[in-house]
Amino acid sequence: MSDKPKILILDDEEDLLATYKDLLTNLPSKPEIYTTTNGARAVAMLDAEQFSLLITDLHMPEIDGFQVLAIVRRRFPELKILAISSVLEEQYRARAYSLGVDMCWQKPGTENEIKMFFDCIESLLEERPSEGFRGIQNKSLVDLIQLECICRNSTTLKVISGGIEGKIYILDGEIIDAEFGNLTGDIAFKKLISLKKGSFEYLPAVTERERKIFSSTDGLLLDAAQTIDETTAEDKSEVPDASETGDRTALVKPVIAMSKIDGVDFILIGELKSPQPSDSWGVDDSKNLHKWISNTVQLWRSFGDKFLCGELKDIFLYGHHCKVVLKTKENKLLCAGFKATVNNETIPNLMKDVIALWV
Amino acid sequence: MGLTKAKKDQSIKLIITKPGSFTVDANGNILSSTLPLSVPDKFIEIIIHNVLETFLTARASGLIFEEVIIQFIGLKIVAREMRGGALIHLTPLKP
Structure with a gap:
């Protein structure tokens, strides 16, 4: 990258x-x-x-x-x-x-x-x-909780990260519960504490909340520190360093690599009969586009099978505003959209580059 | 893999032996044709249905195309949209 x-x-x-x-x-x-x-x-x-x-x-x-x-x-x-x-x-x-x-x-x-x-x-x-939470940059969630607990505050800390929302309930400086998606209690707290970035807001304390966390704040924060260390270690082991492996392309998703090809406007990859595409880039409504591609390919495949025309190789669709190529390989689908300014004659060649990254 | 492919290719049947064209209106009625009479009606009928369906469903998905090229190993179909109908050109391909 x-x-x-x-x-x-x-x-x-x-x-x-x-x-x-x-x-x-x-x-x-x-x-x-x-x-x-x-x-x-x-x-x-x-x-x-x-x-x-x-x-x-x-x-x-x-x-x-x-x-x-x-x-x-x-x-x-x-x-x-x-x-x-x-x-x-x-x-x-x-x-x-x-x-x-x-x-x-x-x-x-x-x-x-x-x-x-x-x-x-x-x-x-x-x-x-910067890591940390917007509003108080460079402060981790642990810092924020520690501050609330030391001050013996009662509050609800709402945390939002990557579209997921969670809450930490603090009463008189003690963490009484947490929720994160469907999780509650200690597990939710651990999940929340392992978040690295996000935004937060303070909500009024919920006094009638049933207590589900009984560990001391110090104990919880110590556990949290361990969870963070483990998460960091996992992150390092899961994401190989490109400079170590020497293979930079291995880190790039195929759709992203395909999007770098000159003239490419959007990319969608998926499988026939699957309700959702596997991945896409630059597509507004990928589910709807995937459905149309899947139906169109099946329509022509069935024609080819009926009249023994051989395997369906490609479908090229040219319009004034968009140019699209559909390619299939067994049950796999590839749809590449090209900018309207690209010449129709150059599309098959560009498509070869796209396919090289797909296969 | 190579053998499977070779076997697959042998199963290709050339329904048309020479290139030919025909035009259809938006209702799928043939207006003119240079295809020989030996070409089965069902073959033409399904091509017409599929071409018009491809243009229509694409439009419904927000994609407006004027030309579609469908390439099989043994046949190439080029269709140009004409006011809801289409000009369709068929070319046999030797596998």
Whole structure:
């Protein structure tokens, strides 16, 4: 994987996207720039790949920037977000900050504003990704709990990380219960404590909560420290260091590797008769697309079988706005979407590169 | 693996021996054709149904295509969308 920071820009004005792309590419950190005009697509791209920064317009048709912010901040708590708008009234600015953006800018107009805007982006990119919880950076969840317990506070600590929510119930400085998904008690507490990043908020104490944790706070935190150590050790053993193995591609998911091929707009891989795709990149509604691919392939396969036309090799579909190739291998499906600007004649060659990464 | 493939290829039957085209309207009625009469009706009927179905279902999924190329080992079908109907070209391929 490249060490360059990745920026995703979401704006409904295509001309502006092209301008941003040109200018941002020249930043000192030489970031990789990805653009999209569609909010749902932006979320899909963030799902598929890790980005350093999202720059989003706040006012867009269909799905507005605030909706995107609400989804993105919940699902990607560690992502840096810069919100921009052509008209930035105080109420919008306040709402954007309340949704957790790192910075809010009016779209720059003058040369000086543009320079400041890019300086600001560069400084956001230079900020080291910090572990800890948004709001109190560089403090771990253990630190926060310790603080509450030492002060003998009563509160409920709500923790959100990667779209999962949990709560730690503290009464008079004692941890009485925790919940994380369907889990409660000690197990939930251990799961919560092993989270590395996320956001939190303090909720009022719940006095009538049934006590399920009876260990002392010190004992719990000692156990927690051990859990964290074990999790860190597991992380290190599970994720091989590319520099050690010398095989960088082994760390990249096939859909991500395929997305790097020039002209590729989206990728979906899956299996016939499966209700869900196995993986996708850049697809808004992957389940629906997978269903259509699966049905289309089965329709033509059944024709081929009936009239002995031989194996179905490929289906090429060309339109003014999108170009798609469907490829099957036994029960496996591959769908590659190419940008409208790509020539039909070059698609079979590009497809060979895509298939090489698939097989 | 190689043997299995060879066996599979031998099972290919060339229903058409020369390239040919035909046009259909949105209801699947043939408007003109250069295909020989020996080509079975059922073969044409299913191609028409599948081509129109492919364009229609793609559109329903938000994908609008003007051309579709279906490649089998023994047959290539090229269909161009024409106001809900299609111009369909068939080419036999020698495996």
